[in-house]
Amino acid sequence: xVRFVESxxxxxxxxxxxxxxxxxxxxxxxxxxMSGYRQAPGKEREYVAGIGQSMTKSSYTDSVKxxxxxxxxxxxxxxxxxxxxxxxxxxxxxxxxxxxxxEYWGRRIxxxxxx
Numbered sequence: 001x002v003r004f005v006e007s008x009x010x011x012x013x014x015x016x017x018x019x020x021x022x023x024x025x026x027x028x029x030x031x032x033x034m035s036g037y038r039q040a041p042g043k044e045r046e047y048v049a050g051i052g053q054s055m056t057k058s059s060y061t062d063s064v065k066x067x068x069x070x071x072x073x074x075x076x077x078x079x080x081x082x083x084x085x086x087x088x089x090x091x092x093x094x095x096x097x098x099x100x101x102x103e104y105w106g107r108r109i110x111x112x113x114x115x
Contacts, residue, residue: 002026004096004106011112012086020081022096022106029077032100036070036081038092038111048094049081063089086113 008020020036035050049070051058058070069082079096093108 002104004104006096006106006109008080009094009109009111011114013115014087014113016086017082017084018086018111020083020094020096020109020111022079024077024079024096024098024104024106027098027102027104028100029098030074032098032104034070034072034079035097035099036079036094037097038090038094039108040089040092043092045095051079083111086111088113088115 003025005023008018010018012018030053033050033052036048037045038048039045047061048064049058049060049068051070051072055072060068067085072079083090091111091113093110095108096106098104
């Protein structure tokens, strides 16, 4: 059974950092591309960042480049999104996603950036 355990969301002020984490089980984690998505109120879900199976390649949407870092630990089957210099426009529900032969979504993690 595929399962994700999400953690790290919250309400923060602009400029601070948060670290989101998804711990996965129930599928061959090392075979899967892991990525993060977000959906802001009233907007479509958008791609934020992704990291390849071997951890050597990652990509980011332009709005988070230089501020967010995605990483994975294949031994622990976890993926993390380090978010620095948060802005109000980063406010959204965040999701982790696993992609390979199948597609699996984690549950939402609420991030609110507000002064």
